[in-house]
Amino acid sequence: MGKETSTKSSDKKFLDRQEETLLQKGKELVSQLHASIKTAQIYEQNNEMFIKQSRKLFDLISELIQKEGEILLVSKEGYLFLNDLRLKFDLEKYAGSKFIMEIFERFDMEKISIEEGVTSSELDSFVYLFGHLNPEEKDIFDLFEEKIHKLGISHIKVERIPLFKKESYKKSLQENKRLAKKTFFNAVTVVREAMSSLESRKTVNIVRVKRMVQSLVDLIMEDEGTFLELTALKNFDEYTYIHSADVCVLSIMCGVRLGLEKNKLCELGFAALFHDLGKVRLPYELINKPAEYDDSEWVQIRRHPELGVKTILSFRRLDDYSMRAILVAFEHHLNLDLSGYPKVSKKRDLNLFSRIVSIADAYDAMTSGRVYIKTSYSPDETLKRMFYRSGIFYDPVLLKVFINVVGVYPVGTLVVLDTGEIGVVCGINSEDLARPRVKIIADRYGEKKEYKVVDLRKFDETRNEYHFSIVQTLDPQRYKIDISQYLAVE
Amino acid sequence: MEELEIKKERLEKEQEINEAKKLLDFFLKALKNIMIYPEDNPIPFEFKKGLYKKFKDFLEKNGEFKIQVDSTNLLYQNEVIYHDQSKDVRMHQEKSIAFFIYRDGIREIKFEMGLPEKELNSFLEILKLVVKRLVPEDDLVTLLWGKDFNFIKYEVVDEILAEELSYSTQVFSQPDFEKLYHSEIDLPETEEEKKVKGEKVKIFVENIKAFAEGEITDLNKLLAMDQKYHPLEATISVFIEILNQEELPDFYEMVGLIEKGLDLLIETYDFASTYKIIEAIKQVEQRFSGISKERSERLKIAVERAGDKRRIEIIGEILNREKKVDLFSVQDYLCSLYWNSISNLINILGELKTFSARKMVCRVLEKFGRENLELVGKGVFDSRWYVVRNILWVLGEIEDRRGVEFVNFALKHEDVRVRREAIRILEKIGDSNSGTALIPLLDYDFNKIRIMAVKLLAKWKVKEAIKPLLEIAEKKEFHNIDIEEKKELLLALAIIGRDEIIPFFRKLLRKRAFFNREKKIETKILAIKALGALNFLKAKNLLTEIKTKRNKTLKEASAKALAKLELLPKI
Incomplete structure (x- = not known):
């Protein structure tokens, strides 16, 4: 035997x-x-x-x-x-x-x-x-x-x-888009429910959270594009919940690029989803304060990583998922050089997941322009700013991976094309990061027009040049342009 | 002709369904066996092997095995191949495999051709976990997903209904395209300008897209580092950081949460982790001991609580219930506690059902006893004889002279097993000064205990024992006692009494026997042997004297003893 x-x-x-x-x-x-x-x-x-x-x-x-x-x-x-x-x-x-x-x-x-x-x-x-x-x-x-x-x-x-497979593939692409949207909203709902359960000291349905994150992983692996659009939509009433869902999605995408195993992606998504859980213990008025924070308010805000650890400890047993979530909640504002918060007494190497989540978190917060970062930046401007802090705040290689995910002109960037037309980036081409797909929203005279999506990779053989190129990016808020309305996923 | 075809088709379908039913029946039998027997048992192993063969045959013939699931049935090609018979709803939910699968939202499971044995076995293991409810924070779907099977597919109904988000974005009355055009748009005027702009972007994109060798190395290092990532150690490092910087009363809250975490870890038998956390708490406590009394005290309380009565009792229940608990981890954990856990450990010692668990707790008590001998020693006052015996063993392992006090108490224990152990331990940790405690045992009912006591008295040469030993030997009944006891007693007298006891021996050997002659001769021979065991002059003289006697048996015995004496060193 x-x-x-x-x-x-x-x-x-x-x-x-x-x-x-x-x-x-x-x-x-x-x-x-x-x-x-x-x-x-x-x-x-x-x-x-x-x-x-x-x-x-x-x-x-x-x-x-x-x-x-x-x-x-x-x-x-x-x-x-x-x-x-x-x-x-x-x-x-x-x-x-x-x-x-x-x-x-x-x-x-x-x-x-x-x-x-x-x-x-x-x-x-x-x-x-x-x-x-x-x-x-x-x-x-x-x-x-x-x-x-x-x-x-x-x-x-x-x-x-086979024809039937092609048809079903087309259908499944549409179905995936629908499912992606549904799952993304599920993520928001799950975060909202988890936070309100914790506020009222009820238990959180972990199986439900896991199933949702698993669905996200599956769908992201099949179709990143829809999720890039979804994360570019900004909602101001439910910022905290949507932000958590965005960070979860962006982190998983980054993990996919790194070739992480599915189980690890789920662990990453789980940790990312709950990275800001500590905020549940801060006053609502503080979290949603429409003005700049004063020093004492900053002191409170800076406590959310420790509060996150405590919150996770209060509702979860210690297992691989919760331990990673604890680590990410604690480290996601530490910065690569440990110059962030909370202050730590010993030198430590940030965990891989914390490094990923900190990038996704910063990107989403800066492009959202809500909560305690009061000024929003366009996605490409955000990336530029983050790039300057590469190696200090953010892991330089992971930041590059992240830019490879979201593109040099991320979805939601307002661009001016060399034709004079204005458009919103609605999809990226991983083969050519500088040539995304753009939804044209105004012509060269500033007139609104029928929306048309153009692929900037399209090359004009006769003129030996691209049909369209981006020449400039713009700040949509300055011109009262609501990007979300051009991105709504069907 | 057509009718025949239809009939043939129907028969083939019936046959296939029948085969599917048989396969499922065997599957359920295999599952049942896996749930009953431990992993290393050959029965489930054989079942798994058999099941794989049946699956292989079925899939090779039919391509796939697709089961539809409803709350009480499993169906193959719309025909019921499993039906839950139970009428009792609760029983049905407890036992019905259809219900377990249905409950988690699975409506169809498909096994495809090429199914490897590994996948099939993993599937069975998952079902076992779900049916036995061993994974509170997972369900069938999350577990199946985690395995990422290539040949087992399933359809799930997702019951989570998300609300459509109403996107209340910032309200802009009208996009101000006109303003935009007049202020910001800066189209390149010439081809050259366009080219320069394009080049800048191109360089940036190339930089982003291409990963230098060094960057790939860094990334691989990061991924490798994550492979080595130890969740618990990382979590503990966070706990330590938070404890180090939290102000009161937030500090208290954090400690309370860690305590809760410890309790949950114990519930899942993760003693390796609880041990590490306790060690970390003790480390932080050390740091605070001279700086913050409140913090230090609170941390001490946390460690004390970890070893309180209720928690130790829970551990006892786990040790009795779960056979797979790693006893080394439990031992590490228990050893990391404070002395307050000693009495609680003694308490569960009497409740533990397995020898290995009891031995482990004894080892823990041994560790504690080295610094807290009294607390462990007090275990001899326990009302349960088996606990007292274990405590004696612990005292023996500690080998501290101070333990004699507790052993002496146990020498008087009403249970013979305890007394026996007490003598054994006394021999291990005591010395001649402890010997007097053995004297009362000479009157004890059980001769084995008496013999042990006599042997030890002889070993330690306890002078105080001469008198009571003589009293026994001079009694008439002495000749009739068990030969072994008689032998040891006479030997003890010879060893302890030496010259002093020669008159007794002389009297015994010279006295003529009329009644009970056989037994008396036996006593005399044993006395000669006792004298012959020690090489001292007076004994030699006495033996020489007896050698001249007429009694042939005694003569021979003395001669033998003297011959033996020649070989012994002189004392």
């Missing part, structure tokens, strides 16, 4: 190791494929750069085929699978994975299978097609398949997304 168990556990370890190796190779494959397609978009097939990159990809594919027999890369439900194994991506590989999923979607493709015997010239031609076919063309998949056939690529096969 003992022997059997030990054989079983060593088998299991062996399988786990094998899975881990495949996972690593899978991430590498996606990354190399991304680099190869990018190279193909710039260089011709006989260019040295292209050939060099393509060789790297070929070597990796050969190695994988030797081990696995064949390669099956599938894009399904917002994830990439290699031979049935779901691939997970960290910061370095994140953009590449998004790019490849986008390629699958744009080419109407669900699967790529590469069989034993594939040659480097087959692979070169295959990759080159991605760089040179226009995905906007009608029946792009048929065209793509026809080219593969014509070029004599026999060891690489592609499979179209």
